[in-house]
Amino acid sequence: MTSLSQIVWDDTVLPFQLDMSDIRGRIARLDGVLERILGQHDYPAAVEGLVAEAALLTALIGQTIKLRWKLSLQIRGDGPIRIIATDYYAPATEGAPARIRGWASFDAERLVPDGHAFSQIGKGYLAILIDQGAGNVPYQGITPIAGSSLSACAEAYFAQSEQLPTRFELSFGRSLLPGQGEHWRGGGVMLQHMPKASPLFAKEAATGEGGLLTATDILDGEDGDNWRRANLLLDTVEELELIGPTVQPTELLVRLFHEEGPRVFDAQAIQFGCTCSEEKVRQSLSIYSAKDIAHMTTEDGIVTADCQFCNAHYEFDPATLGFEARERPDGGE
Known part of the structure; x- marks a missing residue:
C-alpha cells in the first residue's frame, strides 16, 4: 500500500536553510519523473545511472531559477557516452509544478x-545554461569533466565559476515496494554555503583536480568550521534515507541537522514535461531549401522527426517544409 506521506513527497524539491551554519540546501525526491525519463528509452544500465544522476542534479540546481526561466545541464565527452542533456522548466506561475526532461546519446559499439x-x-x-527568456542573453558556465562522478563535476562548477562551496549527496536505482511494480526512484541532498563577497583566488590556491577550486579553498575560519561540520553530518546519511519513500524529507532534515537550526520553505512540485511540438519542428526546418528538404525525404515521400527527450514521432509532407514550401500545412496554397 502506498502511504499518503509518500504521495505528498514524491517528485518534489524541498528548500531549507541551516540558520546556525549559514548554509542553504534542498532535498529532492524523484519517482514518477525519473520513471518517465528513463522508462521511454532502452538505455544500458551504465547510461541509465548517469541520466538519473543528471536528472537529480538538475532538480536540485534548477529549483532556484525564476518563474518561466529554463535551466539546462549538458555533459559532453569523447568517450562512449557522448551526451547527457537535461532541461528544467521553472513554473509558469506561482504554485505550478516545474518540469524536467532528459536524454542521452552513446556509442553502443x-x-x-x-x-x-x-x-x-x-x-x-x-555546462549549465540558463535561458532567461526573450530579450535576454542566456547565461552559460562550463567546467571540465573531473572527479569521479557528475556530482563531483557539479561541485567543481560551483566552486570554480560561482565561488560557492557546494555538496551533493545522491542515491538512485530501481525500487520494488510491496504491492508495486519495479520502478525508478531517486533522492538527494544539496548543501551550499550562503553567498559571500567573491574574492579573487590565485591559481596556486586551487587544490582540486586539474587546478580547479574546491570548497575548502574558498572557506576558512568559522565559515570553514561550519561547512565541515555540516558535511560530516551529511556523511552519515543512508542511501535508503535519501531515496525514501518511508523517510519524509522533513524527517530526514531533522535527523541530519537538528542542531544546525533547520528551517524549511515551500516545496516545489516537479513533473515530467517536454516542450516539443509539430510547430516547433516545422520552425526548425524552416531554414532549409527545397533541395535540402528533398535529401531528408524518405522513400515513402515523407519527412520524419523524432524527439530525443520524449520519443514523440512526427511526419510531414515535404511540400509544406522549408523556406521554399509550396503548400501550407493546412493544405492551402
Missing part, C-alpha cells in the same frame, strides 16, 4: 556495459 559509467564519458565538459 564502444560502450563497456559492466564498466565504470562515469569514466566512459571521457574527456569533456559539464
Whole structure:
C-alpha cells in the first residue's frame, strides 16, 4: 500500500536553510519523473545511472531559477557516452509544478556495459545554461569533466565559476515496494554555503583536480568550521534515507541537522514535461531549401522527426517544409 506521506513527497524539491551554519540546501525526491525519463528509452544500465544522476542534479540546481526561466545541464565527452542533456522548466506561475526532461546519446559499439559509467564519458565538459527568456542573453558556465562522478563535476562548477562551496549527496536505482511494480526512484541532498563577497583566488590556491577550486579553498575560519561540520553530518546519511519513500524529507532534515537550526520553505512540485511540438519542428526546418528538404525525404515521400527527450514521432509532407514550401500545412496554397 502506498502511504499518503509518500504521495505528498514524491517528485518534489524541498528548500531549507541551516540558520546556525549559514548554509542553504534542498532535498529532492524523484519517482514518477525519473520513471518517465528513463522508462521511454532502452538505455544500458551504465547510461541509465548517469541520466538519473543528471536528472537529480538538475532538480536540485534548477529549483532556484525564476518563474518561466529554463535551466539546462549538458555533459559532453569523447568517450562512449557522448551526451547527457537535461532541461528544467521553472513554473509558469506561482504554485505550478516545474518540469524536467532528459536524454542521452552513446556509442553502443564502444560502450563497456559492466564498466565504470562515469569514466566512459571521457574527456569533456559539464555546462549549465540558463535561458532567461526573450530579450535576454542566456547565461552559460562550463567546467571540465573531473572527479569521479557528475556530482563531483557539479561541485567543481560551483566552486570554480560561482565561488560557492557546494555538496551533493545522491542515491538512485530501481525500487520494488510491496504491492508495486519495479520502478525508478531517486533522492538527494544539496548543501551550499550562503553567498559571500567573491574574492579573487590565485591559481596556486586551487587544490582540486586539474587546478580547479574546491570548497575548502574558498572557506576558512568559522565559515570553514561550519561547512565541515555540516558535511560530516551529511556523511552519515543512508542511501535508503535519501531515496525514501518511508523517510519524509522533513524527517530526514531533522535527523541530519537538528542542531544546525533547520528551517524549511515551500516545496516545489516537479513533473515530467517536454516542450516539443509539430510547430516547433516545422520552425526548425524552416531554414532549409527545397533541395535540402528533398535529401531528408524518405522513400515513402515523407519527412520524419523524432524527439530525443520524449520519443514523440512526427511526419510531414515535404511540400509544406522549408523556406521554399509550396503548400501550407493546412493544405492551402
